[in-house]
Amino acid sequence: MVDAPSQAPAIAVHHLVKRYGDATAVNGISFAVERGDFFGFLGPNGAGKTTTINAIVGLARVDGGRIEVFGRDVSTAWRQARRLIGLAPQEYNFDRYLRVREILFYQAGYYGLRPREVAVRVDALLERFGLSAKAHAFVAQLSGGMKRRLTLARALVHDPQIVILDEPTAGVDVELRLELWETLRALRREGKTIVLTTHYIEEAEALCERIGIIEAGRMVALEKTESLLRSHARDELTITLAHPLQAPPPMLAHFSARLDPENACRLRFERLSPLQLSEVLALLGRDGIDVEAVNTERATLQDVFLALTGRGAR
Amino acid sequence: MNSVGLWTLIKREMKRSFQIINQVIWPPIISTLLYVFVFGLALGSRIKGIQGVSYAQFLLPGLVMMQVIDGAYGESSSSLFQARFTYAIQEMLVAPMSAGEIVFGYVFGSVLRTFLIANVIMVLGVLLLHTTPTSWGLYVAVLVLVAALFSSLGIIFGLMAEKYDNIAVLTTFAITPLVFVGGVFTSIHLLPPVVAHLSLLNPIFYTIDAFRYSYTGQSDVGLAISLPVVAAMTVASYAIAYAMVRAGYKLRT
Ligand SMILES: Nc1ncnc2c1ncn2[C@@H]1O[C@H](COP(=O)(O)OP(=O)(O)OP(=O)(O)O)[C@@H](O)[C@H]1O
Numbered sequence: 200m201v202d203a204p205s206q207a208p209a210i211a212v213h214h215l216v217k218r219y220g221d222a223t224a225v226n227g228i229s230f231a232v233e234r235g236d237f238f239g240f241l242g243p244n245g246a247g248k249t250t251t252i253n254a255i256v257g258l259a260r261v262d263g264g265r266i267e268v269f270g271r272d273v274s275t276a277w278r279q280a281r282r283l284i285g286l287a288p289q290e291y292n293f294d295r296y297l298r299v300r301e302i303l304f305y306q307a308g309y310y311g312l313r314p315r316e317v318a319v320r321v322d323a324l325l326e327r328f329g330l331s332a333k334a335h336a337f338v339a340q341l342s343g344g345m346k347r348r349l350t351l352a353r354a355l356v357h358d359p360q361i362v363i364l365d366e367p368t369a370g371v372d373v374e375l376r377l378e379l380w381e382t383l384r385a386l387r388r389e390g391k392t393i394v395l396t397t398h399y400i401e402e403a404e405a406l407c408e409r410i411g412i413i414e415a416g417r418m419v420a421l422e423k424t425e426s427l428l429r430s431h432a433r434d435e436l437t438i439t440l441a442h443p444l445q446a447p448p449p450m451l452a453h454f455s456a457r458l459d460p461e462n463a464c465r466l467r468f469e470r471l472s473p474l475q476l477s478e479v480l481a482l483l484g485r486d487g488i489d490v491e492a493v494n495t496e497r498a499t500l501q502d503v504f505l506a507l508t509g510r511g512a513r
Numbered sequence: 514m515n516s517v518g519l520w521t522l523i524k525r526e527m528k529r530s531f532q533i534i535n536q537v538i539w540p541p542i543i544s545t546l547l548y549v550f551v552f553g554l555a556l557g558s559r560i561k562g563i564q565g566v567s568y569a570q571f572l573l574p575g576l577v578m579m580q581v582i583d584g585a586y587g588e589s590s591s592s593l594f595q596a597r598f599t600y601a602i603q604e605m606l607v608a609p610m611s612a613g614e615i616v617f618g619y620v621f622g623s624v625l626r627t628f629l630i631a632n633v634i635m636v637l638g639v640l641l642l643h644t645t646p647t648s649w650g651l652y653v654a655v656l657v658l659v660a661a662l663f664s665s666l667g668i669i670f671g672l673m674a675e676k677y678d679n680i681a682v683l684t685t686f687a688i689t690p691l692v693f694v695g696g697v698f699t700s701i702h703l704l705p706p707v708v709a710h711l712s713l714l715n716p717i718f719y720t721i722d723a724f725r726y727s728y729t730g731q732s733d734v735g736l737a738i739s740l741p742v743v744a745a746m747t748v749a750s751y752a753i754a755y756a757m758v759r760a761g762y763k764l765r766t
């Protein structure tokens with residue numbers, strides 16, 4: 200199948216390479232975002248998320264590989280490809296000579312839409328993002344959270360199929376964050392394909408159906424959110440003892456017990472069945488080790504993230 | 514072609530000009546008036562006419578060119594540099610706008626603004642000095658060519674600049690000196706022969722020479738030389754500006 204725009208994924212990245220001088224920011228990553236997917240793109244600072252996004256939207260020139268948007272190559276069919284994407288960038292890049300409402304009209308204009316074609320949508324977006332009262336303000340007069348909302352409104356002004364949001368909730372208060380989550384879910388229901396980067400892992404866990412984790416320019420995980428949780432994270436069980444220990448008791452070796460380095464009263468286990476747990480408790484009781492409490496912690500995406508990006512070792 | 518996008522950029526450039534009207538529209542008009550009064554009328558009354566017109570009338574087209582050159586370069590270089598510096602240029606770069614549309618938009622915006630300023634000065638010339646272009650076609654053609662030439666140069670330097678101060682290098686060390694020795698104030702026939710010959714190496718000399726012809730019907734080197742030289746320089750700078758934007762030079766990382 201050479202080119203089948205009708206079935207092609209919303210975004211397909213093939214072996215993307217991007218270098219800055221001697222440094223390789225993106226090192227041969229490949230992934231696809233299916234139509235209507237909510238894709239989370241995670242990774243530590245400097246991993247290459249923004250660089251990958253810039254390559255997709257045409258802000259970065261690629262050194263290798265190929266990117267297609269709905270089957271259209273972004274370097275050759277760039278006009279069609281760009282119409283399909285709305286970007287809310289990580290760094291603010293507003294036109295300082297324009298007022299809030301004008302920013303939306305001019306951005307639509309660059310996408311080839313006349314003011315009267317978008318007037319209704321512009322006002323609806325201002326309303327949706329709580330910016331109506333600031334319609335005639337300059338960007339310099341907005342708070343940080345308002346600027347964030349304006350980047351989202353601007354990304355939607357030409358009604359794109361794909362919305363790419365680079366850290367849309369950075370510097371946003373809790374209430375607004377939850378509001379934005381609802382807005383993003385609503386966009387997803389409207390059938391938009393969404394790509395989101397965030398450093399709030401719980402945000403990705405709450406919103407994204409699929410997750411790609413990038414580290415040092417390489418994709419280290421690319422899975423459905425649940426299967427990622429299932430395959431990489433384990434529920435942890437902690438037994439708190441009455442008295443500290445020097446080392447994990449040898450008889451618990453085959454349950455891979457670890458002593459919490461920060462609290463020698465805590466024994467940690469990965470994935471214990473109820474039967475194994477009673478066995479462990481019996482063994483402890485036999486040796487006269489007093490148990491005060493037993494806790495289980497559900498695995499989170501954060502655990503997966505830390506395990507995969509090697510940040511957990513620290 | 515994305516004509517709505519192009520028109521949006523032109524509108525944006527005009528909007529910017531009118532927001533900074535005290536920096537970019539009034540100064541060229543006021544400084545031209547000052548030149549006219551001090552050099553043209555006060556000192557000029559002691560100078561006998563050149564090219565068959567009074568000194569003040571000879572001076573006026575030179576002053577128009579001076580402001581067109583300065584204004585066109587300043588407009589596109591500072592606008593583009595600011596758009597790069599604030600990343601606002603990305604609003605256009607992520608949109609379906611071609612390099613051709615972006616360059617044409619900046620150049621056209623800049624030509625429009627300088628055209629407006631030039632015409633205000635032209636009208637002042639009619640009212641104060643009773644001098645009117647004799648060839649309107651040439652007047653418009655040279656104005657547009659020269660404005661396009663210097664706004665293309667503005668794009669080139671607006672792209673290369675790493676800081677705002679870099680933009681001023683061309684103005685301070687090349688444009689301003691070359692304008693002053695390029696025939697705004699005098700005909701090269703009044704200069705010592707060596708200096709007159711050196712003037713022929715000054716690109717700005719040809720712009721002023723061609724433009725003045727639209728007023729006086731006379732030229733130092735002949736319109737057949739100066740007009741093609743101006744046109745060639747315009748095409749060359751426009752092509753370079755286009756090639757740079759097309760390559761994404763300092764625009765796309
Ligand atoms: N314009 C540039 N010039 C040189 N190096 C760059 C440029 N942009 C990014 N880089 C480098 O590329 C690497 C990836 O950066 P990128 O911005 O893609 O990271 P990121 O995953 O978005 O990080 P963050 O979470 O901090 O936003 C980093 O090492 C960065 O220093």
Ligand SMILES: [Mg+2]
Nearest residue numbers: 248249250289
């Ligand atoms: Mg980033």
